[in-house]
Amino acid sequence: MRLTAITAAAVLATGAAFADTVAPGDVQFGEYGEVATSLSGMDGDADAGRVIFSSRSKGNCAACHAVAQLPDVAFQGEVGPELTWTGEARTAEELRGIVSNAKMTFPDTVMPAFYKTTGFTRPGDGYTGKAATGELSPILSAQEIEDVVAFLLTLQES
Amino acid sequence: AAFAGGADDDTLTINGDLDMVTKAAAPDHLSDVLDEVISGWHFRSDETQQLQTDDFENQGMIFVDQAIDQWNTAEGTEGKSCADCHSDPADSMVGVTTTYPKWNEDAGEMRTVQMQVNDCRTNRMGAEAWKYDAGAAVSMEALIASVSRGMPVDVAIDGPAAEYWEAGKDIYYTRYGQLELSCANCHEQNYGNYIRADHLSQGQINGFPTYRLKNAQLNGAHSRFKGCIRDTRAETFSAGSDEFIALELYVKSRGNGLSVEGPSVRN
Numbered sequence: 001m002r003l004t005a006i007t008a009a010a011v012l013a014t015g016a017a018f019a020d021t022v023a024p025g026d027v028q029f030g031e032y033g034e035v036a037t038s039l040s041g042m043d044g045d046a047d048a049g050r051v052i053f054s055s056r057s058k059g060n061c062a063a064c065h066a067v068a069q070l071p072d073v074a075f076q077g078e079v080g081p082e083l084t085w086t087g088e089a090r091t092a093e094e095l096r097g098i099v100s101n102a103k104m105t106f107p108d109t110v111m112p113a114f115y116k117t118t119g120f121t122r123p124g125d126g127y128t129g130k131a132a133t134g135e136l137s138p139i140l141s142a143q144e145i146e147d148v149v150a151f152l153l154t155l156q157e158s
Numbered sequence: 159a160a161f162a163g164g165a166d167d168d169t170l171t172i173n174g175d176l177d178m179v180t181k182a183a184a185p186d187h188l189s190d191v192l193d194e195v196i197s198g199w200h201f202r203s204d205e206t207q208q209l210q211t212d213d214f215e216n217q218g219m220i221f222v223d224q225a226i227d228q229w230n231t232a233e234g235t236e237g238k239s240c241a242d243c244h245s246d247p248a249d250s251m252v253g254v255t256t257t258y259p260k261w262n263e264d265a266g267e268m269r270t271v272q273m274q275v276n277d278c279r280t281n282r283m284g285a286e287a288w289k290y291d292a293g294a295a296v297s298m299e300a301l302i303a304s305v306s307r308g309m310p311v312d313v314a315i316d317g318p319a320a321e322y323w324e325a326g327k328d329i330y331y332t333r334y335g336q337l338e339l340s341c342a343n344c345h346e347q348n349y350g351n352y353i354r355a356d357h358l359s360q361g362q363i364n365g366f367p368t369y370r371l372k373n374a375q376l377n378g379a380h381s382r383f384k385g386c387i388r389d390t391r392a393e394t395f396s397a398g399s400d401e402f403i404a405l406e407l408y409v410k411s412r413g414n415g416l417s418v419e420g421p422s423v424r425n
Contacts, residue, residue, distance in 0.1 A: 056354075063354040075355035079348050110347065112337040121334050122393040129388035136336060 021142045024117045033105030034093040039115065039142035049151025052144050059099075059114065059140060059148055069155060080111060087155040095149045099140075114140040114148075164350040165200035170419075173213055176308050182415035187315065191346055197416055198359035201349070202424060206371065209423040218300055218369035218421025221376045225301035228294060234285030243282065248305050255306040255418050259407040261318040268322045268403055271299050272378070290398030291378035300367045300376055303420030311364050311413045319407065326408025329401055335392025341409075344386075361386070363406065364413040365422030372425055379406050 020041025022028075027035055038044075052058040054073045061083075066076035068084040086095070098105050100115035115138045123132040140148065170178040180197035188195070199207060213219045229247060232239045244250040255271065262269045265277070272295045276287040288295035315323040330341045344353065345361030352358070366379045380397035383405055387394040395401040 060354070075352065077353050078351040079353050079358075110339060110343040112339070120336055120338065120392075121332055122387075124335050124388065124390075124392045124394075127388060127391060129384060129392075129394040131393040139336065 024115050024138050027100055027115065029097055029101070029104040030093070032094070033097040033101070033103075034091070035096040035100055036093050038146055039096065039100070040146050042143065042146065044143075044146030044148070044150030046147070046150040046154050048144075049147035049149070052140065052148050053151055058144065061148070064111070067155060083152065083155055085155065085157050087153045088157065090152070092149055092153060095152045096145065099145050099148050099152075112139065114138060115142070115145050165196045168200065168204075168207060170197075170199055170207070170211065172211055172307065178308055178417040178419060179310065180416065180419075182310075185411065185414040188412060191342075192360075192412075195362065195413055195416055196349070196360050197413075197419060197422075198362055198365055198424060199419065199422060201357045201359040206423060206425050210419070216369065216421065216423055217374075218367065218376055218423060219304070221297040221367075221369070222301045222304050222421060225294075225297040228298060229301065234279065234283035236282065236284045238283050240278070243278075247301060251302045251305050253306055253309060255303040255420065256309050256312050257314065259313065259322075259403060259410065261314070263318075268319065268407060270403055270406055271302055272296075272398070273403075275299070275302075290396075291381045296367045296376045296378045299378065300421040303367065303418055306418040307420070308417050311410060311416050311418060313407060313410045313414060315407070315411050322404045322407050323411060325401075326404035326406070329405045330408055333390075334387055335390035337390040337392075339390045341386065360412070361409065362413040362416060363409050364416040365419035365424070367420050368422050368424045370424050376421060379409070383409075 020038070022037070022039045027039065029035060050070070053061045053067070054070060056063075062070070062073050062076050064077040064079035066078065066082045066084070067073070068082070070076070090098070094105070098111075101113035102109050102111035103113060117136045117138055120136070123136055124130060125132045165181070170180050172178060178197075180199055182195050184192040184195050199210060209215045209217070226247075229240045232242070240247070258271045258274070259268050261267075262274075267273075269277070272288070272290060275295065275298055279285040280287050288298075313319075333340045333343065341361060344358055349358050349360045363379045363382075366382070367376045368382070369375070370377050378397065380402040383402055384394045384397065
């Protein structure tokens with residue numbers, strides 16, 4: 001696809017491993033909150049995404065979303081919709097936008113933004129309850145977002 | 159999903175004869191967001207619920223017993239005990255918890271039960287103030303709550319209380335921290351749903367102080383607020399802060415009509 005070709009060209013042009021990482025503040029959201037190009041400039045790894053999805057210290061997406069394809073993940077949440085068919089219902093561009101900042105797609109949603117570092121009220125230093133010191137890191141890195149998106153795309157009714 | 163979801167239909171009777179109101183019509187000020195207010199008791203497992211039905215099983219009552227000893231102990235430069243002025247708490251303290259936090263006209267401040275107790279300690283007994291939401295303070299709050307069990311929460315939100323109530327309401331609806339979640343996101347929009355292993359309640363405080371199986375101690379409302387805000391990856395407020403006093407008044411008013419349950423048992 002055309003976008004991938006542009007990305008590949010850019011990687012070649014600069015030669016730097018993270019040259020194509022889009023910073024959280026520079027993400028371009030489309031009209032419906034979609035994000036066209038890979039945030040890391042690389043493809044996502046669905047297996048890594050599966051771990052990020054379920055792990056409490058990473059995305060902890062399972063806190064709010066149930067996924068039938070993860071029978072070994074205990075206590076899947078009910079706050080968000082079940083994502084068992086999301087790979088059929090949504091495109092990579094839509095999913096990347098939703099995971100980066102779901103409020104661009106669903107205004108006022110309770111779903112947190114995973115690739116955002118500014119604009120918070122009383123941001124903390126992780127889960128310490130203390131004030132953040134210095135700049136925040138996004139909850140997930142650019143590559144981790146891509147990994148989760150790759151995993152979500154595998155969620156199809158079999 | 160495969161989960162039970164929602165509040166259960168069980169009823170709570172304590173010691174076989176004290177019937178508790180654990181579901182009530184929402185107070186007027188909530189009419190556009192909730193129809194019914196529900197005690198957190200309904201969202202716990204049967205095993206946890208059971209512990210609150212009998213004072214011999216309710217481990218919160220151990221702390222109430224400790225507070226009874228404290229009640230009778232003279233302290234401070236005046237050599238007085240609570241009992242010297244208030245005799246038996248089973249008479250003198252009945253109903254107190256239903257109306258706190260409460261405006262104190264003389265001091266010109268909104269007072270929680272713990273603040274009132276500390277006022278008696280420092281100004282009337284010449285004793286040290288207790289640390290907010292720590293051991294002795296929470297135990298005494300539990301003793302005072304226990305004698306109002308079964309009585310409806312009925313805090314005033316008008317008159318001088320109004321500005322505190324508004325401030326508390328603002329906090330309740332503010333989306334804090336990197337997760338940008340407000341109390342309302344979890345406890346108004348999602349009560350009855352599971353968030354991972356936790357069955358979300360309405361976050362009511364009619365049951366405070368609460369004995370939690372998780373930390374095997376009595377927990378004050380401000381400590382619970384702290385924990386919930388911390389979980390949004392936010393900088394919390396401190397126990398006893400103006401923000402939490404206002405939030406306590408607001409959250410308590412969301413439970414107007416529910417029975418006082420403290421000390422309750424939660425996981």
